[in-house]
Amino acid sequence: MSVAELVVEETDPYLEEDFVGEMLKQLRALDAYDTYEGWSKAKIVDPLVLTKARKQEIPVIGDPDEITLSRVKAYYNAIATSIEKDCGLMAVPMINITHEGFGRALVMVGKLVVVDKTLRDIHRFGFPSLKKMCEQSDKLIEKAKGLIEKYNEAAND
Amino acid sequence: MSVAELVVEETDPYLEEDFVGEMLKQLRALDAYDTYEGWSKAKIVDPLVLTKARKQEIPVIGDPDEITLSRVKAYYNAIATSIEKDCGLMAVPMINITHEGFGRALVMVGKLVVVDKTLRDIHRFGFPSLKKMCEQSDKLIEKAKGLIEKYNEAAND
Numbered sequence: 001m002s003v004a005e006l007v008v009e010e011t012d013p014y015l016e017e018d019f020v021g022e023m024l025k026q027l028r029a030l031d032a033y034d035t036y037e038g039w040s041k042a043k044i045v046d047p048l049v050l051t052k053a054r055k056q057e058i059p060v061i062g063d064p065d066e067i068t069l070s071r072v073k074a075y076y077n078a079i080a081t082s083i084e085k086d087c088g089l090m091a092v093p094m095i096n097i098t099h100e101g102f103g104r105a106l107v108m109v110g111k112l113v114v115v116d117k118t119l120r121d122i123h124r125f126g127f128p129s130l131k132k133m134c135e136q137s138d139k140l141i142e143k144a145k146g147l148i149e150k151y152n153e154a155a156n157d
Numbered sequence: 158m159s160v161a162e163l164v165v166e167e168t169d170p171y172l173e174e175d176f177v178g179e180m181l182k183q184l185r186a187l188d189a190y191d192t193y194e195g196w197s198k199a200k201i202v203d204p205l206v207l208t209k210a211r212k213q214e215i216p217v218i219g220d221p222d223e224i225t226l227s228r229v230k231a232y233y234n235a236i237a238t239s240i241e242k243d244c245g246l247m248a249v250p251m252i253n254i255t256h257e258g259f260g261r262a263l264v265m266v267g268k269l270v271v272v273d274k275t276l277r278d279i280h281r282f283g284f285p286s287l288k289k290m291c292e293q294s295d296k297l298i299e300k301a302k303g304l305i306e307k308y309n310e311a312a313n314d
Contacts, residue, residue: 094261096253104251106263111270111304112311147268147314154269154308 007049008042014130015041019137022082023048026074047071048133050126064101064123072097072105072125079115079137080107083144089155091144097122107144111157114144164206165199171287172198176294179239180205183231204228205290207283221258221280229254229262229282236272236294237264240301246312248301254279264301267312271301 014020020041027044028036036044048071050058064072073095080091089109097103101122107115117140127133148155171177177198184201185193193201205228207215221229230252237248246266254260258279264272274297284290305312 094251094253094263096251106251106265108263108270111273111308113265113268113270116268151268151308151311151314154311157304157308 006043006046007051007054008046008130010040010042012042012130014134015045017130017134019078019082019134019141020045020130022078023074023133026077026081027071029077030070030074045130048075048126049129050124051128054126055124058124060121060124062101062123063099064097064125068123068125069097072119072122075125075137076105076107076115079140079144082137082141083107083109083114083148086141086145087148087155089148095119109144109148110155112147112151112155114147114155115140163200163203164208164211165203165287167197167199169199169287171291172202174287174291176235176239176291176298177202177287179235180231180290183234183238184228186234187227187231202287205232205283206286207281208285211283212281215281217278217281219258219280220256221254221282225280225282226254229276229279232282233262233264233272236297236301239294239298240264240266240271240305243298243302244305244312246305252276266301266305268314269304269308269312271304271312272297 024041024044076093076095080093083091087109091114092108094106094108095103097119101120103119103122105115105117105119106113127136181198181201233250233252237250240248244266248271249265251263251265252260254276260276260279262272262274262276263270284293
């Protein structure tokens with residue numbers, strides 16, 4: 001299978017999920033040159049899906065390029081806005097990635113760190129399928145909501 | 158006055174302050190080439206003091222160089238280790254600076270953000286005097302301790 005071929009089908013039901021909607025919005029927000037103009041949803045989110053075949057074509061060790069970095073940013077922006085929508089409090093993402101592709105992603109709500117992910121091999125950033133992306137993201141968002149409930153005063157500070 | 162001339166006196170009583178000790182340790186930790194070998198305390202911390210005269214010699218707009226960035230890192234490392242010493246919990250600094258010298262510095266304890274500073278004009282990073290550096294740092298550390306007490310459960314998470 002060629003990397004250029006799309007792996008996300010135009011009829012993938014997960015394209016209608018809230019999180020994918022948020023992800024599309026964030027990807028478009030970072031698309032300064034309107035590359036996505038006229039593209040279908042499936043085509044825009046397609047590079048986020050790293051099937052086994054695609055993964056094999058990416059070297060194990062490598063530096064992330066600007067496009068990959070902007071996808072990682074879009075992803076954590078989408079996580080933050082999803083949390084914000086859910087809890088009604090401002091959620092701020094902060095990402096640190098070294099040029100070797102290692103780092104850390106945070107989302108803060110008030111004085112609370114609600115998402116804290118170690119990033120590695122960021123040049124291979126992606127999800128096995130759109131379904132997996134939604135499931136993993138929902139888990140992060142649910143966990144964040146739990147923390148906001150538990151430490152509500154710090155989240156409101 | 159020349160920039161090369163030291164402004165911190167060898168007899169400055171603030172050289173014996175806890176925070177300056179922490180700062181010296183962190184500056185040395187980032188000194189990979191042993192530049193500071195044989196230097197006095199005053200000489201090592203001297204570049205952190207930006208008197209009015211020194212500030213005037215730095216352009217208002219500019220990109221921070223590597224040495225300035227490493228001083229900013231050393232500073233927030235020193236803030237983090239000071240907090241850690243005080244509260245007995247791990248304190249993790251995280252700094253994001255764009256190449257234009259704008260950004261954000263955090264210190265986290267558990268799930269709590271205990272220091273959150275907006276950084277700007279980082280190429281002019283410094284303090285009017287060693288005394289001022291100690292006072293401002295103590296204020297940050299005290300505020301962090303207050304938050305750790307207030308949201309103790311989140312800080313221990």
